Amino acid sequence: MDDKALTRNFGAADLHDMEVYLSRGGYAAVGKALKMTPPDVLGEVKKANLRGRGGAGFPAGVKWGFVPQNLPGPRYLCVNADEGEPGTFKDRYIMLHNPHLLLEGIVIASYAVGIHTAYIYIRGEYENVARRLEAAIAGALQKNTLGKNILGSGFDLDVFVHRGAGAYICGEETALLESLEGKRGHPRLKPPFPAVVGLFDAPTVINNVETLSNVPAIILNGPDWFVKQGLPKDGGTRLFGVSGKVKKPGIYELPLGTSLRTLIEEHAGGMKDGCALKAVIPGGLSAPILTSEEIDLPMDFDSLAGAGSMLGSGAVIVIDRETPMLDVLRITAKFYAHESCGQCTPCRVGTAWIHKIVTRMSEGRGEHDDIDTILRLASNIKGNTECPLGDAAALPILSICNKFRSELEQNLR
Amino acid sequence: MVKLTIDDRVLETREGLTILRAAQESGIDIPHFCYHPAFAPEGSCRMCLVEIEGSPKLELACSTPVREGQKVRTRSPRVIEARKAVLEFFLAEHPLDCPICDKSGECKLQDYYDEHGLFDSRLKDAKEKREKKVAIGDKLILDRERCVLCTRCVRFLQEVTGTGELGVVNRGNHSEISTYESEKVANNYTGNLVDICPVGAITDADFRFKARVWFLAAEESICPLCGRGCNIFIDVHPGFPRVLLPQRAYRIRPRENPDVNGHWICDFGRSSYAYLDRGRLDRPVQNKGSRETVLTREKASQIIAAKIRGLMELNKSSRIAVILNTTLTNEELFLADRVFRKGLGLKNIFVADPPEGTADGFLQTAERTPNKRGAAAIGPFPVVPGPGDLASGVDLLLIFGHFLAAQSPPGELKAAFDRIEAKYLWASHRSPLDELVDIVIPTPVVAEKSGTLTNVDGRVQSLSPALDFCSEGWPEWRALLDLAAALGLDRAYFGLLASPADVLAVMKKETAFFA
Numbered sequence: 001m002d003d004k005a006l007t008r009n010f011g012a013a014d015l016h017d018m019e020v021y022l023s024r025g026g027y028a029a030v031g032k033a034l035k036m037t038p039p040d041v042l043g044e045v046k047k048a049n050l051r052g053r054g055g056a057g058f059p060a061g062v063k064w065g066f067v068p069q070n071l072p073g074p075r076y077l078c079v080n081a082d083e084g085e086p087g088t089f090k091d092r093y094i095m096l097h098n099p100h101l102l103l104e105g106i107v108i109a110s111y112a113v114g115i116h117t118a119y120i121y122i123r124g125e126y127e128n129v130a131r132r133l134e135a136a137i138a139g140a141l142q143k144n145t146l147g148k149n150i151l152g153s154g155f156d157l158d159v160f161v162h163r164g165a166g167a168y169i170c171g172e173e174t175a176l177l178e179s180l181e182g183k184r185g186h187p188r189l190k191p192p193f194p195a196v197v198g199l200f201d202a203p204t205v206i207n208n209v210e211t212l213s214n215v216p217a218i219i220l221n222g223p224d225w226f227v228k229q230g231l232p233k234d235g236g237t238r239l240f241g242v243s244g245k246v247k248k249p250g251i252y253e254l255p256l257g258t259s260l261r262t263l264i265e266e267h268a269g270g271m272k273d274g275c276a277l278k279a280v281i282p283g284g285l286s287a288p289i290l291t292s293e294e295i296d297l298p299m300d301f302d303s304l305a306g307a308g309s310m311l312g313s314g315a316v317i318v319i320d321r322e323t324p325m326l327d328v329l330r331i332t333a334k335f336y337a338h339e340s341c342g343q344c345t346p347c348r349v350g351t352a353w354i355h356k357i358v359t360r361m362s363e364g365r366g367e368h369d370d371i372d373t374i375l376r377l378a379s380n381i382k383g384n385t386e387c388p389l390g391d392a393a394a395l396p397i398l399s400i401c402n403k404f405r406s407e408l409e410q411n412l413r
Numbered sequence: 414m415v416k417l418t419i420d421d422r423v424l425e426t427r428e429g430l431t432i433l434r435a436a437q438e439s440g441i442d443i444p445h446f447c448y449h450p451a452f453a454p455e456g457s458c459r460m461c462l463v464e465i466e467g468s469p470k471l472e473l474a475c476s477t478p479v480r481e482g483q484k485v486r487t488r489s490p491r492v493i494e495a496r497k498a499v500l501e502f503f504l505a506e507h508p509l510d511c512p513i514c515d516k517s518g519e520c521k522l523q524d525y526y527d528e529h530g531l532f533d534s535r536l537k538d539a540k541e542k543r544e545k546k547v548a549i550g551d552k553l554i555l556d557r558e559r560c561v562l563c564t565r566c567v568r569f570l571q572e573v574t575g576t577g578e579l580g581v582v583n584r585g586n587h588s589e590i591s592t593y594e595s596e597k598v599a600n601n602y603t604g605n606l607v608d609i610c611p612v613g614a615i616t617d618a619d620f621r622f623k624a625r626v627w628f629l630a631a632e633e634s635i636c637p638l639c640g641r642g643c644n645i646f647i648d649v650h651p652g653f654p655r656v657l658l659p660q661r662a663y664r665i666r667p668r669e670n671p672d673v674n675g676h677w678i679c680d681f682g683r684s685s686y687a688y689l690d691r692g693r694l695d696r697p698v699q700n701k702g703s704r705e706t707v708l709t710r711e712k713a714s715q716i717i718a719a720k721i722r723g724l725m726e727l728n729k730s731s732r733i734a735v736i737l738n739t740t741l742t743n744e745e746l747f748l749a750d751r752v753f754r755k756g757l758g759l760k761n762i763f764v765a766d767p768p769e770g771t772a773d774g775f776l777q778t779a780e781r782t783p784n785k786r787g788a789a790a791i792g793p794f795p796v797v798p799g800p801g802d803l804a805s806g807v808d809l810l811l812i813f814g815h816f817l818a819a820q821s822p823p824g825e826l827k828a829a830f831d832r833i834e835a836k837y838l839w840a841s842h843r844s845p846l847d848e849l850v851d852i853v854i855p856t857p858v859v860a861e862k863s864g865t866l867t868n869v870d871g872r873v874q875s876l877s878p879a880l881d882f883c884s885e886g887w888p889e890w891r892a893l894l895d896l897a898a899a900l901g902l903d904r905a906y907f908g909l910l911a912s913p914a915d916v917l918a919v920m921k922k923e924t925a926f927f928a
Contacts, residue, residue, distance in 0.1 A: 352506075
């Protein structure tokens with residue numbers, strides 16, 4: 001059995017074409033799932049302990065189980081294809097090269113929870129990807145693997161593609177719902193949670209593209225197989241996206257638990273000639289930074305959390321010795337200040353304030369107490385915001401300032 | 414009922430309340446900006462973070478419901494630190510405008526800094542420059558530098574008026590409150606935005622730079638400009654020694670009453686306070702040809718009583734007409750009824766009021782006087798006939814209120830009044846009637862009275878003076894009791910009445926409505 005459940009067939013030409021996909025055994029998982037009962041399908045995904053691949057790592061089966069089955073009215077599935085976390089490009093690869101795999105996951109998940117309408121919320125910048133998805137949906141409709149009475153099972157599902165308009169915050173699940181509803185992408189207070197009060201106040205499941213793309217293989221091969229692909233508590237593979245001055249940047253599908261050093265030095269070919277590794281951001285920009293001494297780490301949720309960082313989106317950003325940490329800090333601060341939705345005070349003002357200080361430092365006018373101020377401001381943001389973007393801003397900034405303080409202080413008066 | 418502990422105090426409170434409300438009701442104030450009792454919790458200002466035992470993060474008091482056995486701390490070191498942090502963030506994007514800002518003295522940011530802050534600024538970089546004088550409505554000015562983005566204004570226009578003129582535009586620290594394109598905030602409740610803005614971001618263009626609020630005393634009253642009877646505060650300036658101010662009343666604000674007006678008043682009532690000070694009659698006078706004589710209370714009642722007695726003795730009570738109005742208090746209308754209808758047996762007792770308007774579907778009623786319902790419970794008092802008809806049947810006219818003047822062109826009034834032998838006027842404001850009558854007696858306005866008014870829902874509300882009555886006149890109830898005494902009417906009854914409170918006590922016994 002192929003252990004590359006996600007990227008298998010990536011090399012095949014036109015895998016997005018329905019005929020090609022079908023000829024390679026596509027939609028067999030849907031066929032199998034529709035012959036099971038929805039609770040059984042849900043049970044398989046729960047047993048597999050499929051953890052969310054968007055960043056939070058919440059078990060998908062558990063999330064599906066939160067949807068009350070006794071409330072009247074519609075339920076929705078929202079596919080989070082916003083892929084806003086800097087350094088992350090894995091979902092784009094899946095949707096571009098293997099969109100039908102995602103659609104299969106969507107059908108199976110919807111069947112398990114009793115959902116008949118799904119929205120793929122895709123970032124507006126991915127226009128060509130959105131069109132690829134829409135073509136795939138059209139193809140699937142034609143072959144009755146979507147739409148009414150899928151494959152004669154009596155199960156109906158409509159899937160729509162909805163484009164975002166350029167806001168990182170709309171990758172946050174409740175802001176995504178607000179945006180889908182046509183409003184400003186402002187996160188909502190939780191509780192209530194989307195599984196109970198979600199899109200248009202109806203129970204809603206929100207899952208990441210990669211998460212759903214793992215579902216077909218779980219159904220075909222069983223949860224035990226899935227667990228064996230990775231670790232007992234973190235089953236399956238991840239699409240690690242390596243970027244930076246490595247010889248072979250790109251997407252690598254590897255088991256959870258793969259060593260970070262192995263990922264960088266073996267799979268990604270190690271640093272380019274003449275470049276030396278200084279630091280690694282292991283899970284997208286929101287993940288606290290690791291020094292070159294800290295990369296002997298298994299890439300799984302718990303190990304990275306234990307090291308004070310996070311697996312996040314699995315985007316591994318490699319930073320070389322020639323890249324000033326002040327640049328990294330400035331880009332980080334600028335990103336969060338630009339993307340803060342502005343709804344809550346600590347993030348709105350805090351990210352802007354930090355950005356002002358770092359800009360001043362970059363212009364050579366940094367002062368001796370600026371790092372302490374930045375540390376204090378980031379601590380004041382942490383834990384006090386309405387949504388996780390505040391922490392996503394605070395934690396990397398804290399880690400960069402703490403771990404690379406001496407390098408940063410060289411710039412101060 | 415739910416029992417919880419806040420700051421080591423055990424409280425029993427109703428289920429479904431938030432921690433912030435439960436604390437408020439027990440006298441514990443948790444600072445907040447975006448929360449307002451009239452709207453659903455917003456949770457964006459982050460000022461109300463409190464510590465709840467068992468929760469790793471601080472939680473929002475404004476949106477966390479009370480639970481049995483909860484242990485809440487509003488002053489623990491963690492809470493104080495978070496509060497200072499949030500306050501510092503607010504202040505980092507707020508201009509040092511206090512010396513020129515109208516909100517100074519009633520500003521939440523000032524109050525919270527005073528109570529929870531008192532730290533020095535650690536901001537070395539520039540604050541965002543934003544527009545400071547955006548005319549978002551006829552009476553509203555928005556200062557975007559002062560705005561703390563609590564979105565109370567946006568939510569008021571969404572949830573209360575349903576008109577939605579304001580929204581948030583842009584993102585992050587560039588967020589600002591704005592109208593959509595060239596539209597303005599235009600409805601009958603825009604003034605409430607000034608009240609609910611916790612800082613000086615939305616201010617009243619009319620009140621701008623007029624007075625410092627710490628010089629103003631908030632006096633309780635009831636708005637007399639329609640039948641709703643909204644509870645209000647009149648902010649009164651007591652003046653300075655050796656300095657004469659042109660006005661006493663500077664501002665009208667809502668006074669919360671869940672049964673009448675909630676937290677709000679309409680713009681019509683809010684903006685119409687100039688009448689309290691302008692155009693007031695100042696002295697009781699008798700017009701004798703081209704001469705004007707100032708009258709004492711005793712002399713006035715002697716003259717008027719004599720005229721009444723004269724006609725009564727000739728059995729000509731049908732030639733006496735009384736015109737009342739429904740801005741009079743219940744006590745005054747009751748006395749008018751007892752003196753004129755029961756005491757003297759007069760039949761021609763009418764009402765002349767300001768013209769009706771359109772009800773606005775919320776607070777403002779079509780009737781534009783505060784006591785039409787009181788008059789209905791005490792009366793009936795029919796509407797006054799036209800001046801021509803009035804003149805042909807009347808030799809003595811007693812007019813309470815100047816509203817008759819607006820009902821007919823001055824020429825017609827004069828022609829009619831010239832045919833009436835004796836005319837006496839009790840009014841608060843100058844009007845064309847002053848030249849047409851024989852005696853003019855200044856009376857207080859509703860804001861200067863004691864008594865009760867009955868609103869459109871039949872609710873009886875009490876008044877006590879918010880302003881002093883500064884003219885040399887006397888209230889209508891005083892005038893009516895004087896007449897009763899001078900005419901010798903039922904001394905045992907009228908003689909015991911010395912105040913509106915006395916009259917109300919009698920009303921409660923005699924009229925079912927007021928029992």
